[in-house]
Amino acid sequence: MTKDDVADALDEIGTLLELKGENTFRTNAYHNAARLIQQLPGDLAQMVADGKLAEVRGIGEALALKITTLVTTGNLPYLEDLRASIPAGLVKMLRLPGLGPKKVKALHDLLNIDSIEKLKAACESGEVAKQKGFGAKTQTRILEGIAYIDQVGHRVRIDLALPLGQALLEQIRTFPGVIRAELCGSLRRRKETVADLDILVSSANAQPIMDAFVKIPEVIQVLGQGPTKSSVVAGLHVHGTKVTLQADLRVVEDTQYPFALHYFTGSKEHNIRMRQRAIDRGLSLNEYALANETRSVPCKDEADIFAALDLPYIQPELREDTGEIEAGELKKLPALVADSDIRGVFHNHTTYSDGTASLEEMALAAKKLGFEYFGVGDHSQSLTIARGLPSNVVRKQWAEIDRVNAKLDGVRILKGSEVDILEDGSLDYTDELLAGFEYVVASVHSHFGMTEAEMTARVCKALSHPAVTMLGHATGRLLLKREGYKINLDEVLKVAAKHGKMIEINAQPSRLDLDWKYVKQAKAMGIPIVINPDAHSTGELALYTFGVQVARRGWLTKDDVFNTRGLADVMKELARRKQNPIV
DNA sequence: GCCGTTTTCGGCCCGACTGTTTTCAGTCG
Incomplete structure (x- = not known):
């Protein structure tokens, strides 16, 4: 069994437990372990044989036991039992935007829905909207999601996503009142594929930018629009391929921009570490500030944020919580090839x-x-x-x-x-x-x-x-x-x-x-x-x-x-x- | 399920938006 196979199994356990209504901290432990295993250097079977697994931070006794079983026998009865107890269709339903584990579980408990097909039928007959916690809009959203998942519910290669992101960014930068603007998310970290585009803008007045954004010609559909955040589906032909992606725009004050840039660049795992680091220093880090009740640390750019947390600047490509924080502490971050x-x-x-x-x-x-x-x-x-x-x-x-x-x-x-x-x-x-x-x-x-x-x-x-x-x-x-x-x-x-x-x-x-x-x-x-x-x-x-x-x-x-x-x-x-x- | 120079119990990152609600849960990133 490869590391990826083991990681998939752990991720699946986490997801299935979510569908059972388990405590999210417990389910997160599985998802976290999956990530850790994937990024572990060296031979996993050897680590298991040497009993070194539990030394990994985030893998305790229970996870080490399950991983050992997976690696040595190729399967895990605990996972088999979980699979048998939860219809596979529920996992597929999670891919629909707006449907998380709680709602999927509710649909299953209330209406015995265990597949996308049954879900579609229940929405079309109006049954879903009658349930507690659901309404007409949720029902419509689910139907749209089922149609959407066939078109854009997938990842896109970076060479195709980048031109679309840049097309949007160039237009946004021409909007009156825009001070700074950048593509964030996995695109800025230069992942091989991306699932959406995250765009950040600083301005003293968000509303006109929100209004102009949803009118960009590449915008196909508006998914949501608030005072500082909008979500759309945007499309562009790149080298003959039609590229369609969800694009999220956030507008913040210019003083907040460095914090938001760092926050929306991610990765999520890197951000969690940085937040923890702030807490250790009696501060709180979010997309607007590094502060506590009595003081706020002004930062003009991302480098200032890292410096305030006793770290050198960490390049976006390294922000995956795979050792960049530790290397930063030791002043051993690599000068990346260009x-x-x-x-x-x-x-x-x-x-x-x-x-x-x-x-x-x-x-x-x-x-x-x-x-x-x-x-x-x-x-x-x-x-x-x-x-x-x-x-x-x-x-x-x-x-x-x-x-x-x-x-x-x-x-x-x-x-x-x-x-x-x-x-x-x-x-x-x-x-x-x-x-x-x-x-x-x-x-x-x-x-x-x-x-x-x-x-x-x-x-x-x-x-x-x-x-x-x-x-x-x-x-x-x-x-x-x-x-x-x-x-x-x-x-x-x-x-x-x-x-x-x-x-x-x-x-x-x-x-x-x-x-x-x-x-x-x-x-x-x-x-x-x-x-x-x-x-x-x-x-x-x-x-x-x-x-x-x-x-x-x-x-x-x-x-x-x-x-x-x-x-x-x-x-x-x-x-x-x-x-x-x-x- | 994990973790611990405040600890072996009680925490675990945090905010925007939406929809279904009269104050908030769920989802998302």
Whole structure:
């Protein structure tokens, strides 16, 4: 059982207990434990075996026992019993906006409703509105929610959400009376996907801004409008995709803005820690102030708030309560890598395989972005669907690279390949041909259905090959579409560290693996990370920025990322690795 | 369910908005 599986089980227990009407502090303990497990570094089974589980703050005797049962047996009778006692439809009903555990439980107790279908029928017949605590508006809202959940009740990738957020923000900034305005929430923390947009504005007069906001052309529906907070559904076409998201706008006084900015940036878990920190110092922190009955600490920006709580400024990407508070106390927060640190890229495609631009076009586009090197990583021969290169074409490409390099100025093409890791873990070219590349990206593109043990062994075998420089997209996931293949990344990282291999952050916004939680782990193990756009066109080279965001969420500094090095340094290191592979 | 130099019991972050209410519970973030 993976950490994610265990976390899912604990989350489910928390949710089911909520539906039973349990004390929220108890249910929160489960949700909190789920988060802790997910972000735990190292091997969970090993921790369980060593009896180290209860040492984690937030996991006590009861949770340690349940987690141990889950990890060692693969299931948990306590969860099975809970599931059996609560209809699965109730959990689905929780996804409807405006319906929480209390209302879902009431609907079940009063009207025996245990599915969205039954709920819809009961609303349409007017039964729901007759119940105590419910009314006509709630009934309508539920029906709207059932329709809404099909359209927008889902998460959206950051590359699609960001343009919509920025479109709204730009218009809001032109409203009269707006002093400061920013996108907050998970978008500001640069999560891979977001569920909604949080927009914060400071102004002396909120009402006109509220009124103007709901009239923005992108606004499809107004969900709610109060004196300082409005919620809408907004939509925009981004690269041909219709993006629809809920957007919440909050307006505060300008003196309150830093507190609100911090508050609405989250994460919730980070905020709870910060609040606790304020309480420890005899103060109360909320979205308006850091104060108590006798005094209020003025803060002109977020840095002042952190300083008032004896912390250095913490970048939004780190605010997940995964150690940033503790690192801040010790003055050990990383100086995060930035877009401007990236000097080149390694994993890209040209017209030789499934790219849309020539070698020279790609190299010139890379130069335009300020890169010193452009690494070609076209597909290898067995990936015929992507026109993988047979060995004779590889040699032809090398000759062209030499010709183009001879006339290029200020950018150099590096001879690489994205070599398939075959079913048995061997590589898709002969050792002789592999020796001719300046570097090799090894990736899995086939047989996704293997067991975890098989896939782990396959990738680990490839990583032990001396010709391999780095591992390409580590899990093969497609965000919001397809789970990655089953693989034990803890084991893969161990093998990568042992053989001195690098691991890629694939910057395609639809992929973004290695996931940031493992990026952090890889850094701790001393594994160099490479940020690759996996560009199939000149325009896609710019996607590297989404990889930088993952790197930042994974606490990486410039020194942790291989492609922040200049051309001379990179060529020297690649040559050194070829001379002395660690096997 | 967790946690403890105020502790092994009694706390556990906090405010806006909505709808169904005559003062507040539930939901949401």
